Amino acid sequence: MNFKTQPVRTVDNRAQPDWWRGAVIYQVYPRSYQDSNGDGIGDLKGIAQRLPHIASLGVDAIWISPFFKSPMKDFGYDVSDYCDVDLMFGTLADFDDLLDKAHKLGMRVMVDLVLSHTSDQHPWFQESCQDHKNAKSDWYVWAEPKPDGTPPNNWLSIFGGSAWHWDGRREQYYLHNFLTSQPDLNFHNEEVQNALLDVAKFWLKRGVDGFRLDTINFYFHDQKLRDNPPLPVKRRNATIAPRVNPYNHQDHQYDKNQPENLAFLRSLRSVMEPYGAAAVGEVGDAQYGLEILGQYTAGDDLMHMCYAFEFLANAKPTASDVETVMDRVDEVAADGWSCWAFSNHDTVRHPSRWNLSDEGLKMMTVLMMCWRGSACIYQGEELGLPxxxxxxxxxxxxxxxxxxxxxxxxxxxxxxxxxxxxxxxxxxxxxxxxxxxxxxxxxMAVDRQEEDPDAILHHYRRAIRFRHENPALRSGTQSPMKADGGLLIFTREHEGETYFCAFNLGDDVATVAAQTGSWQSIGADLGSVQDDLTNPVTLNPWQFLIAMKPKG
Structure with a gap:
């Protein structure tokens, strides 16, 4: 590991310790954002070149998917050096320049840390696999075969097949929850934990404002290597792997989601705290995602926010679905904080996944900006890309x-x-x-949408600005959601101001009952229906209504 000289920070997050709460975060997938040198692959200089576009959206931060040194078997999510930039993306100096430019544009920068596993080309693994007695022999999850030579248990890889791969040098299996070239680190080894905390310190000292933590619930495994039980067929509806993958046939009680993870997350939070940095964790679990989200973000000594997969699922969410999810969040994560996303680099883009019209896409964008939690939007989402x-x-x-x-x-x-x-x-x-x-x-390119005042791009800008201009939508309390057919209703409140939100997610006309009080319809430029709430209001499919009741 090569810890380069650190520059002085240009932004002090300690002045706004809760900057992340209700923030809008823009995800950049660096291979595909902007190619600055003509090699066909996007890079850090390209991202820096396009920062004005991102800033024009009004987002609070950008999350950059991995750009670390890597053999690229999984496009950067297989890291061979946590503290250097892969040459295809540029140099550390390029990253420093990007960071400085982003800060000057008023945006924070979060980098994607892949801590659960490394590349098999990482020097740590290269040493670990040599024999049973070297200094890093216990840095990865090694296990003896069963007497018949088969893997030690039934754990499966998300990428298909067994989660165990035989290594002839040690005559043992090693664990890989993803590709065979992505061996899992052994978090039960304190030296491994300390080395990864040093990685976090490296980037924090360099000036980053936080982390997106890949597969945050995969860090620890069951030390007894117990078999996962089968998952009943009726519970296989929710998946984080393709339906054709037998990974969905197991209840993953032992290969992830282990209680020891909480202590490590507290250590990571303590490293981040002096910098005012924040982390958002990806909870990769279809059965227990919201419960884990609640566990990992409870209080003020664990992670700041996490996101689960409820709104990254294939089925278009109904009003009842949203109500169910939010009720569950209130139950298991009332003391935590969610970060919601509809699309990212691992899922089919939601306009296609949910077969949304432009009206549907615009309404779902406003809905995300109105409900409680932080929000991630994925590059190109602001263009409505299918x-x-x-x-x-x-x-x-x-x-x-x-x-x-x-x-x-x-x-x-x-x-x-x-x-x-x-x-x-x-x-x-x-x-x-x-x-x-x-x-x-x-x-649907940026230049064409810039010229069209009705384009999705401008709608995203208006929706994000609307969130920032109304503090209740960013960080206020939220009432329990109520679904009535296709109609979803909830309120947000902050310092005496109350916001009434009604969204028609159904295919039929819906009626909002008359409300008492001095409500003022707002959000006209977003498409919010402007009407008098003292009378019933009719909403066609994909229409919505937002109103505000002032203090007093």
Whole structure:
């Protein structure tokens, strides 16, 4: 590990310790944002070049997916050096420049830490796999085979097959929850924990404002290596893996979600605290995601926020679905904080996943900006991009190649960002990119939407500004949600001001009952119906109403 010289911080988050609460965070997938050197792959200089666009949205922070040194078997989520930039993305100096530019534009920067596993090319693993007695022999999860030579238990990989891979040098199996080239670190070893805390310190001293923590609930495993029990068929509806993957057939009680994780998260929080930094954890679990979210964000000594997969699911959420999720959050995470997302680099883009019209997309955006929690938006989401079609011969994602054609992988949401309608590669770069630019996306490029006042891009800007201009929507309390057919109703309150929110998520006309009090309809430029709440209000499908009752 090469700990480079640290520059002086240019932003002091301690002046606003709760900056993350209710923040809007913009995710950048660096391979696909902007290519600055013509090699077909996006890079840090390219991101820096496009920061004014991100700032124009009004977001509070950007989350940059991994740009660390890596053999790129899983596109950067297989790290071989936590403290250096992969040459395809640039240099540490490029990152410092990006960080400085973002801070000057009023945005914070969060980097994506992949702590649960490394690349098999990481020097730690290269040493660990040599024999049973070296200094890092216990830094990864090694286990003896069963007497018949088969893996030590029934744990499965999210990417398919057994979660165990045989290594002839040690004549043992090692654990990998993802690709075989991504061995899992042994968090039961205190030296491993300390080394990873040092990684966090490296980036904090460099000036980052926080972390997105990949697969935060995968850090620890059951030391007894007990078999996971089968998951009843009726509980397999919610999944974090493709339905064709037998990973969904297990109740993952022992390969993740272990109680020892809480102590490590407290240690990580204590490292972050002096910098005023914040973390958002990805909870990768379909059965217990909200409960884990509640555990990991409870109080003020664990993680600041986490997100689960409820709104990254395939089914379009109904009013009843949202009510159920939020009721469950109130039950198991009342003392915690959620960070919601509809799309990211691992899921089909939600306009396609939920078959949304422009009106539906606009309404769902406003809904996210109105409910309690922080929000993540994924690059291109602000353009309303649908999932791109990528032919099998152009696929890059090993996940999609493994389960094609039932599951096409993640490449469709990772294609290059379209900046210019008329350019050959839509302004992404001068040469052919690593994934094809979608023709549909080119028609929705930034330059074209900038000229159209009714474009999705401007709607996102208005919705984010609306959230910031109304403190109750950012950090106020939230009433229990009520679903009545397709109608979803809730209120937000802050310092005596109350906001009434009604959204019609259904296919039929809905009626909002008359309300008592001096309500003022607001949000007209977002499409909120302007009406007198002292009388019943009719909402067509994908219409919504937001009103405010002033103090007193």
């Amino acid at each position: 999932e791109a079609e990528v032919a099998f011969e152009e696929l890059q994602d090993p996940y999609g190649i493994e389960f094609w054609p039932k599951f096409k992988g993640r490449d469709g949401c990772r294609t290059p960002m379209p900046w210019e309608t008329q350019s050959e590669f839509s302004g992404f770069g001068e040469n052919k990119p690593w994934l094809p630019v979608s023709p549909k996306h080119m028609e």
